[in-house]
Amino acid sequence: MSDGDRLADYRDYYRSRARRSAANPLYPETAAAQRAMADTVDAAASIEDLQATAVELSLAMGHALARDQANARAAVYAETAETVRAQGPAEVLAAVESATDAPALASLLAAIEQRTGFAVTVDELTRLWATSLTTLENVEMWRTAQVPERWRAELETYATEAIAGERQAWAQVEAEGSRHQPGWSFDPDVARAERHRRLVPVADAVFERRLAEHGSLVRGGR
Numbered sequence: 001m002s003d004g005d006r007l008a009d010y011r012d013y014y015r016s017r018a019r020r021s022a023a024n025p026l027y028p029e030t031a032a033a034q035r036a037m038a039d040t041v042d043a044a045a046s047i048e049d050l051q052a053t054a055v056e057l058s059l060a061m062g063h064a065l066a067r068d069q070a071n072a073r074a075a076v077y078a079e080t081a082e083t084v085r086a087q088g089p090a091e092v093l094a095a096v097e098s099a100t101d102a103p104a105l106a107s108l109l110a111a112i113e114q115r116t117g118f119a120v121t122v123d124e125l126t127r128l129w130a131t132s133l134t135t136l137e138n139v140e141m142w143r144t145a146q147v148p149e150r151w152r153a154e155l156e157t158y159a160t161e162a163i164a165g166e167r168q169a170w171a172q173v174e175a176e177g178s179r180h181q182p183g184w185s186f187d188p189d190v191a192r193a194e195r196h197r198r199l200v201p202v203a204d205a206v207f208e209r210r211l212a213e214h215g216s217l218v219r220g221g222r
Helices: 003-022 028-043 047-079 087-098 102-144 149-180 188-192 204-218
Strands: none
Touching: 003 028, 003 047, 028 047, 047 087, 047 102, 087 102, 102 149, 102 188, 102 204, 149 204, 188 204
16 A cells, blocks of 8 residues: 555544544544544645654544543533542543653553542442341331231341341441441441432431431441
8 A cells, every 4th residue: 555545544534533523512622633633634745744743643632532531421420419430530630631642641541540430439339228228118017017916026037137137238348348448337428418319219208217227227336
């Protein structure tokens, strides 16, 4: 393939990328960077001309894509009050310009994703308290049921066994939390945060009662 043919292929390739980015309103900076690259390729008289600016323009496209992705994610996380997840795009936006070449950019983004991913994993352990809701409802039913006295011992056995199972399961949650963050413990205030609260579709009074029961019955007062 001649240099002229290669240059023609590059023109088609980068113009196609520019059109694709321009069609996505979430990627305005990427579209501008892709357009700048396409214009540069169109204006290049030779492969050598293109090579003189390609590395710089490619890095600019990488920066632009990282910013657009971070801005899009930040907007969603702000709307949904996902404050922990929002740390990732915030770090990207603060640090992306410090990457001076493609390998440095890739390393930076990977490090941020790993670090903030751990924080998200730990945060989402809080949500697991709600897996006990059915058991807590059953325990309440067993302990308050209007039944003949001779059945009460049997119902209390059901309740005791169910609580023991939930405590065992919660011990695994705490172990997982400590593995990611030494000293981690459940915080009821975090459970009340919007990002977690909206996943438990019950009235506030019921939510608070079950949360308190989880503390006294499952977490053992913790």
